[in-house]
Amino acid sequence: MTIRGAAHIAGAYEHPLRTIPHRTTPQIHAEVAVGALADAGLTLADVDAYFCAGDAPGFGPLSMAEYLGLNRLSYIDSTEIGGSSYVAHVGHAAAAIAAGKCSVALITLAGKPRTGGAPPGGAGRLGAAPEFSFEAVYGTSVLTNYAMAATRHMHEFGTTSAQLAEIKVAASTHAQHNPDAFLRDVVTIDEVLESPMVCDPLHRLDSCVITDGGGALLVVSPEVAAGLARMAPVILGHGEAPKHTDNGRIDLTHTGALWSGPRAFEEARLTPADVDYASIYDSFTITVLQTIEDLGFCAKGEGGRFVSDGGLQSPNGRLPFNTDGGGLCNNHPTNRGGMTKVIEAVRQLRGEAHAAVQVPDCDIVLAHGTGGSIGTRHGSATLLLGREA
Amino acid sequence: MTTDHGAMPAPDPVPQDDAAPYWEATKEHRLVLPRCTSCATFIWYPRGFCPACGSFEIEWIEAPGTGEIYSFSIPRRGQGAYRDAAPYVLAYVELDLPAGATDGPRVITNIVDVDVDTVRVGQRVTAVFHDTESGHALLRFRPS
Numbered sequence: 001m002t003i004r005g006a007a008h009i010a011g012a013y014e015h016p017l018r019t020i021p022h023r024t025t026p027q028i029h030a031e032v033a034v035g036a037l038a039d040a041g042l043t044l045a046d047v048d049a050y051f052c053a054g055d056a057p058g059f060g061p062l063s064m065a066e067y068l069g070l071n072r073l074s075y076i077d078s079t080e081i082g083g084s085s086y087v088a089h090v091g092h093a094a095a096a097i098a099a100g101k102c103s104v105a106l107i108t109l110a111g112k113p114r115t116g117g118a119p120p121g122g123a124g125r126l127g128a129a130p131e132f133s134f135e136a137v138y139g140t141s142v143l144t145n146y147a148m149a150a151t152r153h154m155h156e157f158g159t160t161s162a163q164l165a166e167i168k169v170a171a172s173t174h175a176q177h178n179p180d181a182f183l184r185d186v187v188t189i190d191e192v193l194e195s196p197m198v199c200d201p202l203h204r205l206d207s208c209v210i211t212d213g214g215g216a217l218l219v220v221s222p223e224v225a226a227g228l229a230r231m232a233p234v235i236l237g238h239g240e241a242p243k244h245t246d247n248g249r250i251d252l253t254h255t256g257a258l259w260s261g262p263r264a265f266e267e268a269r270l271t272p273a274d275v276d277y278a279s280i281y282d283s284f285t286i287t288v289l290q291t292i293e294d295l296g297f298c299a300k301g302e303g304g305r306f307v308s309d310g311g312l313q314s315p316n317g318r319l320p321f322n323t324d325g326g327g328l329c330n331n332h333p334t335n336r337g338g339m340t341k342v343i344e345a346v347r348q349l350r351g352e353a354h355a356a357v358q359v360p361d362c363d364i365v366l367a368h369g370t371g372g373s374i375g376t377r378h379g380s381a382t383l384l385l386g387r388e389a
Numbered sequence: 390m391t392t393d394h395g396a397m398p399a400p401d402p403v404p405q406d407d408a409a410p411y412w413e414a415t416k417e418h419r420l421v422l423p424r425c426t427s428c429a430t431f432i433w434y435p436r437g438f439c440p441a442c443g444s445f446e447i448e449w450i451e452a453p454g455t456g457e458i459y460s461f462s463i464p465r466r467g468q469g470a471y472r473d474a475a476p477y478v479l480a481y482v483e484l485d486l487p488a489g490a491t492d493g494p495r496v497i498t499n500i501v502d503v504d505v506d507t508v509r510v511g512q513r514v515t516a517v518f519h520d521t522e523s524g525h526a527l528l529r530f531r532p533s
Binding site for chain 1: 441480
C-alpha cells in the first residue's frame with residue numbers, strides 16, 4: 001500500500017501572534033483548530049481523527065478531544081518525536097485515511113514558552129530516561145549538542161561559520177515580507193558572525209527564536225477534498241526515522257533525513273531535482289545544512305557551498321526555502337517547528353506565500369521536520385506534497 | 390563529599406539499577422564498561438541489555454581511561470548547576486577499549502584542566518574523576 005494521492009491537506013492555520021498572554025495553552029489549541037477548519041470550510045463536527053504531540057496538556061489526545069468537543073473520533077495518534085511530530089502526523093493521517101479508518105484528521109500544536117506556563121512537552125520526563133545520567137550531568141543542552149554536530153561537520157568537510165550564516169541571511173531576507181514574523185530585520189553574514197558566540201561554534205543568530213504560538217492542519221480523504229472550495233494540496237510521499245546514538249557510535253555529520261528522505265521520494269516517485277520549494281527544519285543553521293545534504297539536494301559535505309551566494313533565497317536561489325522566515329526568524333511555536341514547516345509548504349502550493357517570495361509555477365514541495373537533537377537523538381520526518389496527484 | 394574541581398560542578402547522577410556496576414566503580418575512580426557475554430559487544434551508555442544481540446547477560450570490563458576527542462562545543466553561558474561554570478568544554482570522547490578492541494564508544498563528557506580555546510578534534514585525552522555529593526564520580530577528561 002502507498003499513501004501517494006490517498007489524502008489532501010484541506011486546511012492550514014498558523015496563529016498570527018508570537019506572544020499570547022491572554023490565552024491558555026488549550027485555548028490556543030482550540031483557536032488554531034477552528035482556524036484550520038474555517039480555512040478548509042469544515043466544522044468541528046466533521047472531525048473523525050485527532051493528532052497531537054507532547055505539547056498537548058494533560059492526557060494528550062484524551063484531554064484535548066474532550067476540551068475541543070470532538071465526539072465522533074474513530075482514530076487518535078499522539079506520536080511524540082518533538083518538533084518533527086506534526087510532519088509525521090500528516091503521513092500517519094494519510095495512511096489512516098488510505099486504510100479507511102477516518103476521513104477528516106485534525107492535527108494541532110500550541111504552547112507559550114515566551115510568556116511562561118507549562119514547559120515544552122516531554123521535558124518533565126527526561127530525568128527518568130536511561131541516558132540521563134550519562135549526559136545532563138555534564139551540562140548539556142539542546143544548544144550544546146547541536147554545536148557539537150556543527151564542530152564535527154566543520155572538521156570533516158571544512159564547513160565555515162560564514163556558510164552557516166548564509167542560512168540565517170536567507171531566512172531573514174524572507175522574513176522581512178512576513179508581517180507576523182518575530183524578527184523582520186534583514187541581517188548580513190557579518191552581523192551573524194559578530195553576534196555573541198553562545199556556544200562555539202554557534203552564534204546567537206545561528207539559533208531559532210523562542211515564541212508562543214500554534215498551528216493546525218486538516219488532512220482529508222480525496223472524497224472530502226473534492227467537495228471543498230479551497231485548493232487542497234495532495235500528499236505524494238512520507239518518510240520518517242529516528243536517529244540515536246547507536247550504541248555509542250553516533251555519526252554527528254548526518255541526520256535522520258538520510259533515511260526519511262529517500263523513503264518519501266520513493267513513495268512519491270520523485271527526486272530532489274523535482275522539488276520547487278522546501279521547508280527545512282531550522283532549529284539552528286547547522287540543522288538546515290546537514291538536512292539539505294541528507295535529503296540529496298547536494299552531496300554530503302557540499303552543503304556549505306550549496307547554501308552560499310543566496311542558494312536558499314526565494315525565488316531565484318538553487319533551493320528556495322522557509323519563505324515565511326522559518327524558525328530562525330518567523331516562528332518556532334513552543335520550540336516545535338514542524339507544524340509551521342508544513343503550513344508554509346501549503347501556502348507555496350496554493351500560491352499564497354508573500355508575492356516577493358512566492359516560487360513561480362510551484363508544483364512540488366517538500367517539508368521536513370527534525371525533533372530532538374541531532375547531537376544525540378531525534379526524529380526525522382519528510383513530506384512531499386503536490387498541487388495535483 | 391566535597392572535592393576541588395576548579396569551577397566545574399559535579400551534579401549527582403540518578404543511577405538506574407541496570408547501570409549500578411558502572412556507578413559503583415566510579416566511587417573508586419575506575420572506568421568499567423558493560424560488555425555482552427553472548428556477542429562480546431561493548432555497550433554505551435551503560436545498561437543491562439545488549440542492543441546488538443538482545444542478551445541480558447552483561448559483564449563489566451575495566452577500560453584504559455584514555456581516548457580521543459570526536460567533537461566538542463564551548464557553552465559561553467551555563468544553565469542550572471552550570472550557571473557559573475561557563476565557559477566550559479562539552480565533548481564526545483571516543484574511548485580506547487581494552488585488549489585490542491576497536492571502535493570505542495563516543496561518550497558525552499567534559500574536557501577539564503585546559504584553556505578552552507586550545508581544544509581540538511582528535512586531541513588525546515586521559516580520564517579524571519570528579520566526586521559528587523552522592524559519593525559517585527563523574528568521568529571527565531584532561532589533555533594527555
